[in-house]
Amino acid sequence: MTLSIVLIGRDLSPFVRRTATTLNLLGLSYTREEVAAAEAVDFIRQYNPLGRVPALIIGNDVVIDSAAIIDYALELAGKQSLLSPSGEARRSTLKQSAIATGVMEKGVVAAYEVTQRPQEYLYEPYRERVLEQVLAGLQELDEMLGEAAFFGGTTPDLADVNTVVAYDFICIVAKDKIDSVNLNRLARLSARANSLNAFALTRWQG
Ligand SMILES: N[C@@H](CCC(=O)N[C@@H](CS)C(=O)NCC(=O)O)C(=O)O
The missing domain is CATH 1.20.1050.10 (Glutathione S-transferase Yfyf (Class Pi); Chain A, domain 2)
Structure with missing residues (x-):
């Protein structure tokens, strides 16, 4: 079964862009909710109490903070081309x-x-x-x-x-x-x- 993945945030944010680019390089498919943190506060707070982007909706799960999202994406893709294992x-x-x-x-x-x-x-x-x-x-x-x-x-x-x-x-x-x-x-x-x-x-x- 393929997981549905939605990335929240727009690429003006470097944290959103680094997440989106990593997903692209890993070949993971996702859709976008391209919202600005300053303009869509209530919408973003449904996923992150701090109202910050990026957030990733993955299946029934929500992952917040670009570092945690990228970590998860690396694990999901199971590739080591972007980060050596040790x-x-x-x-x-x-x-x-x-x-x-x-x-x-x-x-x-x-x-x-x-x-x-x-x-x-x-x-x-x-x-x-x-x-x-x-x-x-x-x-x-x-x-x-x-x-x-x-x-x-x-x-x-x-x-x-x-x-x-x-x-x-x-x-x-x-x-x-x-x-x-x-x-x-x-x-x-x-x-x-x-x-x-x-x-x-x-x-x-x-
Ligand atoms: N450590 C966070 C930083 C995220 C962050 O600061 N995002 C900014 C956009 S660049 C944001 O959502 N700012 C809205 C706010 O802090 O109110 C991450 O890596 O995801």
Whole structure:
């Protein structure tokens, strides 16, 4: 029996996009409820008391938080191409992914500083500090990638998903910051990944 899978959230959210891209790469079929967290609070709270996306309805079950959803998806698909089962390779992928998800978190904070506060309550030094953290994370990932096509070698792994999603998100919310530093390797990684369907289908078109 095939399980019905519904992903709640839209791809502007890096946490939603990293989940959708992972599902795509794993070849799991799903449908979408493309709602914005800020606009569909009551709807999302049926699935997550915090009103956050993503949430995944799978059969009669609801899984929340992108990390838990991705963990579940990896288990369901039973493939090890995105994350090695053990050892140094697994630790590296998890470390690169932790940096990338940290960039996402800080990027969301920086964006909310602007979108969720009245202009007079915006405290620019805090936003700047957060964006410094974002850039430090991206620079480290750029360095770690080096001249490789993907973190995963010739095909993307979980670190590639998280890095590309983090980089693309910061290009949306703080393009001036991206342009202020040299992240050429990440720019190439993003272009390479986004030429693949799994990434292209989730790229934010807003
Ligand atoms: N740790 C969570 C973070 C999810 C998250 O922060 N989602 C944002 C959208 S990018 C959200 O739903 N924000 C609404 C809110 O916090 O009120 C995950 O990985 O799923």
